[in-house]
Every structure is written in structure tokens, then in C-alpha cells.
Amino acid sequence: MSIDTDLVDSFMPPGKRIQQTENEAGLIVWTCEVSVDGKDVFRISHDNWEPGWSTRRFAVRHAYVKPVHEAADKSYVYSENGAVATVRCTDQGGDRDLFLVAKANENTAGAKGMEKFIVAYRDEFLKSDPCTDL
Template identity: 30%
Template sequence: MEISALMDRRTPRNRKLLPSIAGVAILAISSLACSAPEKSYETPDSLCGKSVPSKLLDPFMPPGKRVSVVSRNETEGIRRCRIYVDDKEVLSASSEWLNKDRSLLEVAAMAYNNVDPGDRKTKDGKYIYSPTGAIGKVTCLTPPTSSERVFASIRISGGKPNAKALKDLIREYAEELKNSDHCS
């Protein structure tokens, strides 16, 4: 029965019932507003099979019950993985062989990277990043070809945007890729 309907009925019982119903409704609403969603999963300590401290991934991880990581290496020269929280994509990372003459700005201009050529660049010129995406040049220790190089990318799709944390994450990910099997 709606509260307005109770107010229209002027019986003594309804007048006593109305404050109780209103009190329960206020209590229910306030308890929902005060309870913050929790993160009941452990943040991964790797990204696409590369060791990355979980503290670098943590800023992007939303509350949820479970996390899953899906890797795909279906396209030659591209390795990609996605992190999901409760079946919603939060972050994706990839490493890709491209022509070595491609600039960081050209790679940043690719539509799917969530980075624009005008976004922040590191002083060493190896990384470009925004709150939702980052690109990095990977200096392979044993490159298999002299005409190509590996670029690393990270895209935030459902997680929390954070430019500084993304800069730290792309640096670590690119460092881990330097001596990986994808670099040889």
C-alpha cells in the first residue's frame, strides 16, 4: 500500500503505522547509501603473462566479486589480454610488432588505444599516456628483425581512469616485455 494511500485513510491505526513505514524506508535508504561496494578478489600480479606488481594494477580495479584474465594471441605479431571484473572488461593490454619507423605519436593516433598524439609524454620520449590509455616503445634485448619494433599498449575500458598510475604501469609492462619471448 502506498504511503499516500495510508495518509488518505484517517483511521487511528493508519496514523500510527505511517511513521513506522517512513522510518523503515529511511533506514533502508540510508543503509544502502552508506554501504560501499567491496573488492572481494585479489588483484592479479601479472599482465599478459608478464610479472607486474599488483599495486600497479590496483588503481584501475573496481569493486567486485571475481576477476578473470583472458589472453588472446590469434593474430601474428600481436599479443593481447583483457582483465575482467564480474564479467565486465576493466583493462586490456597488448604488445604488437609494427614497422620500426612508426613514431610513438602514430601509434597513439590509432583509434583503439585511448591515447591521442597530444596527450602527456614522458621526458625520455618512450611513452605517451592519458587517464584511459598508454603506449610505450619496447626496446627488445634480442630483436628478431631490424625492420620492426614492439609497442606496448594499455587501455582502460571499464576500470578507473588514472594518468599517473597508467604511466607507471606502462613503464613496468614495457620493461617486462624487453626480454620476453615476444621480443625474440
């Protein structure tokens, strides 16, 4: 996916070597871990989950993200160091929903930077029509 580098730079500490590691556990979970000079600094994941879970509930119970702020439509929550957005595949006839999770160990952009990232990431993720495989 193509995400504006300005949205990601605020999560990266100074360093010489950036490494990205992707892991996929079937259709259930996909993760991408980013490290700088061997230190984990940022993680993105998406989880295929049973329907009926609110974004806030998933954030607390499974993503370990504290939902300090919530979008008016409740489609995403975010805080200084984490964010969760929901893609409702059940609204499109699927039997599962997707939860997108972003977590940062360092964040110079604050909660607003995390919000901008999760919204941009969700918008880009939706372009791939992710619910067709569920």
C-alpha cells in the first residue's frame, strides 16, 4: 500500500537501518513490524474477527490499545501510541470483520498524528477490496 511517508516519519526515531518484517497467519492475521537499528518501533496489523465487536471493545481486549479518542461514527479509536479502525465486511455480506491496528513505541506526532495515520491507512486498505476474501 502507498502511504505518505510524512505520516510514518513521526513514528521513527533517528537511526541508520530500517527493517520491515511481514508475517501472515493464513487469512486471520497479518502483521508488519518496523524496526530501526534493531529496535522495534512500529507495528501494523489486520485481524479477521467475528462480527458484533465494536472498535473500542476490540482495541481494549485484543489490540491492547487504549481508546482515548473515538471517531464520531465509531469506526476508529486512537491514542498517543495506538489506533484501531474497523472494516465492516459483514455489511458487505461477509461473515467476518477486519480490524486494522497501528501501534508505535515512539510518536512525535501525538494522538493527532496517530489519527491521521489510521485514517489514511484504512482508506488505502479499502482500495484493495479486502472483504472479497472473507
